[in-house]
Amino acid sequence: VKPEDVPLNLRASDTSTHSMTLSWTPPIRLNPINYRVSFDAIKEFVDSQGITQTQIVPRRVITLDPQSTLTTIDELQPFTTYNVNVSAVPPDSSYKPPAKITVTTQMAAPKPMVKPDFYGVANGETIQVILPQASEEYGPIAYYLLIVVPEDRNTANKQPDEFTEDMIIGNKQDRETAPYIAAKFSHRAIPYTFHLGSNEEIGGFVNKKLEPKKRYRIFVRAIVDTPKT
Template structure:
């Protein structure tokens, strides 16, 4: 549709194993997309290697238009132009190794993009949020892995790996997704403890300051007390 401003949304209808010459309305499933600018829809949990029929109709002022006749049919549903088995091969506090498989048409290229976010408590026990802007890399169609570096520690990243056609078309296909949290790093910086008072020769009141959990959760703090005449010789 060239002018999406004239509609309020769309209805996508599909049917599993359509029967030629019959219009069984009860067997059709529908998905409503109330977004006039939508131009694609991801339908999951279909059965591979089976036939399907699809059609799209427009919605305007709570009224539905007509479906395409005949609808678009797929004789045998199978993956094309999509990566499979996208996994995290390994990760560190600032890098993630992505690995995937692809058995579709060639020649093609791949695109990889990532976004990140995390919530953490700072040194004042205030909840902070951080969002990493999206970054993208275009890869050669023969690659099956990619090491993404310069990431932030203990941050949740969403990675997409998709197929792109080579110029002049440059069409991009629906990507596969994987979500991972990078490893924490540390220990974090902690301010020097503050001596408050001592009301007895064997006791002391000490104020400890918190450290930020920006680079990973903190489970406990160590307070090491040494005598005033402590030397390295005494440690041995």
């Protein structure tokens, strides 16, 4: 490889969940008529059924004018490692070797899970529920929280995404019908079925006894294992 034909200092100056910004400097000797940027990926992840999936992200090619040494590429997938090539196209359009880097986009919240399912009442005190898992397509799951919302006019119309951490953890003393965390499970330890209301401590939270004749909503929240900066 003649380094004077290759773009120099190729790097990803910025990444997000769905984009990356690439920059480089011109080759030492070659005056290109264009720059050609190409990228693709092969991705493995564990889906919501616990099965490892392989996803092939097809190659995309972008042609830029010779003055461009900075470009932002959009419509990428979260938590995906892309193989990026940038080559300088000479006046005769002959092949020149590319500069190469790998770029990983940032993690994102997982795709919505299926709802927990009601399985039945056990011994008149606990409710057996089926718990869903999240796909790790957008990033590894650190842990799951099982959140219980007792029937209450203040929360009756709220969707799961509207319950902030402060609303769930910050109001323990507020009122009996406040939402609460019943259990915390590590990403590989979430059970398929669960007895709600056993009064046991699970992952540092109490799976409180349920009151007879009272209605409850439950949902599972998956927390992505984002790197600590």
